[in-house]
Amino acid sequence: MTFHLCPYSSSLACVADCCSDSGFMKTVNFTFNDVKLLLNFEVIYGQTLMCSSFMRNPLSRVELYALSPAEAPTVYILCDFLGGNISCKTAVKRRQALRGPAYMFSAPSVSLTEVEQRFLEAAEYGNIPEVRRMLLHVPSLNVNAVDYMGQNALQLAVANEHLEVTELLLGRADLARVGDALLLAISKGYVRITEALLGHPSFRDARRLTASPAQADMLDDFYAYDEDGTRFSHDVTPVILAAHCQEYEIVYTLLSKGARIDPPHDYFCGCDSCNYQQQFDSFSHSRSRINAYRGLASPAYLSLSNEDPVLAALELSNELAMLANIEKEFKNDYCRLSSQCKDYVVGLLDLCRSTEEVEAILSGETDSEDSYDMPGRPSLTRLKLAIKYELKKFVAHPNCQQQLLSIWYENLPGLRQQTTAIKLLVVLAVAIGLPGLAVAYWVAPCSRVGSVMRSPFMKFVAHASSFTIFLGLLILNAADRFAGTTLLPNMTHHQHPEGSPLNPDPLLLYRMTTTPFTWMEILIISWVMGMIWAEVKEIWSQGPGEYLVEPWNFLDFGMLAIFLASFSCRFSALRHADLAQTYVHAHYTTLINITLPPEIEYFTLARIDWLPSDPQLVSEGLYAVAVVLSFSRIAYILPANESFGPLQISLGRTVKDIFKFMVIFILVFLAFMIGMFNLYSYYLGAKQNDAFTTLEESFKTLFWAIFGLSEVRSVVINNGHKFIENIGYVLYGVYNVTMVIVLLNMLIAMINSSFQEIEDDADVEWKFARAKLWFSYFEEGRTLPVPFNLVPSPKSMLGLVTAIKSLLLQFAERHIVEKTETQLNQLGESKNSGYGASTSPTRYQKIMKRLIKRYIIKAQADRESDEITEGELKEIKQDISSLRYELLEEKAQNMETLDGLLRRLGEISTPAP
Known part of the structure; x- marks a missing residue:
């Protein structure tokens, strides 16, 4: 060595x-x-x-x-x-x-000196005295020196949560990569280090917090992890990263410094910026949009950046759901973010502790601050939006359902607690006394009876009773033919089985005995006209766009349109018959042994001789279809019952599955129908039956083959063309296997899957469907059921006069306000300045502030309980390491002081020579 x-x-x-x-x-x-x-x-x-x-x-x-x-x-x-x-x-x-x-x-590209190496090690392991000494006594120290991973001292100190070392390094003006250190601190949730970094002079420029590293004026090493690029995605700003990490304190700090998340442009935006990004790097453009939406959908950002977080979450969840259907490649990401927004709203609703707070979430901010103290029904605008956007968990939440139930039984004290038998008796009494109740409401709409009639429950019972009566009329209209008609299709009234004419008038045409409307049909017409008027009022109040969103409105529109077409055809037939009868009365005295003009004689013929396009026949066919649709309309009120509601929801989902299945079914059906027709169209008259010889016969044969009602001999040819016959057998067999075994079983599996989905979440699905039904009766108006709504009530007339008066007053006030504003502008004054201008928070804002505080406290408590203790142990180790260096430094200083004192004491105690 x-x-x-x-x-x-x-x-x-x-x-x-x-x-x-x-x-x-x-x-x-x-x-x-x-x-x-x-x-x-x-x-x-x-x-x-x-x-x-x-x-x-x-x-x-x-x-x-x-x-x-x-x-x-x-x-x-x-x-x-x-x-x-x-x-x-x-x-x-x-x-x-x-x-x-x-x-x-x-x-590394540049070798480190021993001093730089020791400096990086001291910064990494929290050696505060060492870092302080080197910063003070080594003027030529390169604080931006990097290790083998390309990290400088600031990045190492932040990564190991050394706050004191970070603060020492931030004192250097030439410090680089502060932005990356900030992003690192945010990602690890180091609040104090984040606050210290935000105090750096470089963040005095607001663009450092609002602009992403990828923007043109930010292409420096401020956000760089190393010489190769940034640590995180190039479009991630500090506030976006804080929102991703659910760091509430850091998000609040960044928002207080002016940081914001700019919502992405519309997906179909054609601006120059979007076009350039889409052409330059479409994947990066899509990922940047998702990162922005992840930040916007974060509960931390929703809670701290919006004055109305409930409305923001509802709108954002719908926007994300729409994007999931547009950008299929990122559908799971957008669906997950949409669900996150929905869960956020449900979490706020779950924290409500009083009716006032529940109403605030369901209704939003009202125009008047005193609306809560005034008697009246909550607006429930947020709930209406949640139903529109299908936030099923929010609508089915117990707090929401309890509020809806209290409104449902409004003005009916005690009925909510009654048994089902008592409620059924009330329903029966309302159905019997409906005409009397309607007259009482006409005469005194503001009386006790009027307030009871305006209750949502009573409106529902009244409308359901009226529709039930309408269905009864449809049944009674055909009661005379229950046992079969006495007048056969080939007979007229002059050929009645009993030998006597149905009418003593000898000049009466046969069509004048069948075409005129009966009193039962006149009642049915009055009901239909009442329903048409109710639909017109609904379209006027909601608008065509909102009206067409609801599937039941399509059924109502179709049913009423068919009824109207049927009655129009019947009226046309009656008009022509009446003209013919008028001609007979004017020119003849008897119809026996005379020759009538062909256009007049047609109205004396029996039903079997009528033209297929006869208006009365068309009217009867349309009427039959309308009757079927009328009875299917009963499904609309089934969600009110807990037993039938889930079944009705499953039925609706099944209809959707059938429509999806019909696409594949039609393709396969058309393929075999055209193929079999091409094969057998040349053998008309040479087969045992006419199957597949015409396009109509091909359709009938293949359609009924699905239900096993077609014969195998449909493919047999009499003249012995075995090759064609064998091809027909093969195609017919493949068709049966494909349609009956494969596609029908696939349809059964789809229906079973849909039913299982409903069954697994039956309570939520039923409560959501019931809330939609209830909400349709919460709005003002539509108090009188059909057909009593055709007669204008005094309340309606008063409302019309009030509406006209209100429009005139608004028009007059608009001119007054404009004139006043012009005068104030000339005086250089503001309309809102001066005494009396209120800047205090509204009641809704106070309630939302309380709920947001509870939500943040709960979120932080849940996060602390769910976090793994490994990070906490690492933090403790880092603190101990820093403390060790400080103790060693203090010990060395104390020993130096002690050594100096001992030497000085020795010098003093030693006698001079």
């Missing part, structure tokens, strides 16, 4: 050359101040080992640390002493090993 005296402080460096890449065992015998010292230690590169030894001299300290192997690996042995000689007698080395995988890091 070779010994060199280090010209720094009072230490002697023993430099030993060795040839191992991973480490070595060494035994060294030292003689220090005539005291023999035997050291046994193992060197592992990248670690520092304090060598314990049996020494009688308490003033000695031996420290061993090793760098990574280079071309000639070096081990430093440092001995602090007060004076004396040191010698080494033996050194045992391992044989030289081959270069390992870390070789690429072992040759």
